[in-house]
Amino acid sequence: MTDLTLTTFDWVPEIPRGYVRDIRVRWALEEAGLPYRVNAVPFGDRGAEHFSHQPFGQVPWLTDGDISIFESGAILLHLGKRSDGTLLPTDPRRRSETIEWLFAALNSVEMASLPWSLFMFSGDTEDTPGRKSLDKFLESRLQHLDSVLTDRDWLAGSFSVADILMADVLRLVDRFDGLAEYPACRDYVSRATARPAFEKALADQMAHFAAAD
Amino acid sequence: MTDLTLTTFDWVPEIPRGYVRDIRVRWALEEAGLPYRVNAVPFGDRGAEHFSHQPFGQVPWLTDGDISIFESGAILLHLGKRSDGTLLPTDPRRRSETIEWLFAALNSVEMASLPWSLFMFSGDTEDTPGRKSLDKFLESRLQHLDSVLTDRDWLAGSFSVADILMADVLRLVDRFDGLAEYPACRDYVSRATARPAFEKALADQMAHFAAAD
Incomplete structure (x- = not known):
């Protein structure tokens, strides 16, 4: 120990x-x-x-x-x-799936969502070309993630470190009501955050x- | 094989x-x-x-x-x-250092730099509050990274997968001249991209x- x-x-x-x-x-x-x-x-x-x-x-x-x-x-x-x-399966294929989703939480979703949240924290609503790109970037990631989460409870078979990261990333989007159009993402956050x-x-x-x- | x-x-x-x-x-x-x-x-x-x-x-x-x-x-x-x-040391402590820097390239630096590059691609120069936060976010990450790279050639002892990610992340910043004030970052990109x-x-x-x- x-x-x-x-x-x-x-x-x-x-x-x-x-x-x-x-x-x-x-x-x-x-x-x-x-x-x-x-x-x-x-x-x-x-x-x-x-x-x-x-x-x-x-x-x-x-x-x-x-x-x-x-x-x-x-x-x-x-x-x-x-x-x-x-929290990380020992079977090689399931372990690999868990690790790719762990990276996806950070580098496919949070890379779009955290900068978006900076604009939300700033109360910045100006619809400039860059802001449109950023909104579209996040939207695309959440749309695809919502499809994935429609069919499964957890990202890689069973609850794992990938879900801890993804759920925490999505919590901050949800704080600014950014999951309103993504019901599977919202349900996923509820499911994850209900864990003791x-x-x-x-x-x-x-x-x-x-x-x- | x-x-x-x-x-x-x-x-x-x-x-x-x-x-x-x-x-x-x-x-x-x-x-x-x-x-x-x-x-x-x-x-x-x-x-x-x-x-x-x-x-x-x-x-x-x-x-x-x-x-x-x-x-x-x-x-x-x-x-x-x-x-x-x-590209990934076998010694546990050096391996751990390499892995943390691999994540840092993606989740500390690219999370700031890629959204910033979306604004640059859009030619968006409007100085809104959100944009100021995003610029400050990237600036802070590059400042600290520049200090780190002043003292070392590679992030974790020897050239590794962490350097491939970090150098590629910084290349895109450099494309928009975003490394002008960070000479150690610029030198690092030159060093990495000179590799055959x-x-x-x-x-x-x-x-x-x-x-x-």
Whole structure:
């Protein structure tokens, strides 16, 4: 048993609470039943030690013994491997499917949805040519994803690390009502976030930041 | 020896040529010295067979025996594992570093840079609040990456799959002169694209699409 420590900020403003990416790691750890500790670093003053673990000055990172990992995708892949097949199948073909969907959550969907959410956060409604491209980019990804999710409960056979990432990516779209025309995506988010491990992860993140107020 | 087949479009318009994502896969295959075939699917009419391999209707995908993989990140991770340590170190700590940087290329940098490039392609120069957020997002990622690349030639010790992804992500920023203030990023792109495997991959992609004109 190695020693898992999740590092996140000590505090964040109200708006991102519930959506800070440590929730992906908490959720995976809870699903896998792996014990862990939570460590906090200053939100306001990010020093050299912080950048040595996360070169973009973001959170989270995870330490597992003497290995320190940043990027929620890399952390979830690592935890999947540690979950004894629970969150990442051991069968080669199913494992490969899970890994491609894990990347798809980040690089096909979030690459469109997170920038879109920056415009939503800004309250920016100007219909410029670039904005039209961005909206169309997200729309195309959600349309295809909705077709996929019409036929299945989870992306790769059974619930996996890919679903943790995809559901968390879609939650932020849903926050701005961006899933209104994609019922299968909306149902998928409801199904995923009804899991006790998600509920605990969310409650723990909210309590962590509230404790610092 | 299994049978590797890379699938890309049969044709694309002039503008994306040289930047279609099959180049990442070609580059990795050339670096690893793995033999492969190239298969083409219609750009214009994407059918059910296409979507069964790539659910977003994009390219590339790779088949390795009876396994079919989409997402350039997932494909490069797979090829890294097949490269006998050439593109993905076998030492656990160095392998973990390489994987986190592979994700960082896609989810920390490309998530900011690709949407920004959509605005550049559109010729959209309107300085709206959302656009300001997007520019700031990319700027912050490139600033931190520039610091990292000031001290090292490659992201994780030696040249790896992470560098193929990061260099290809940065090439598209460079196309719109977005690296002007980030000399270490610019030098990194020059260093990476001077590799014979990249030069062959680029020439092969250009020839593939030119043959269809």
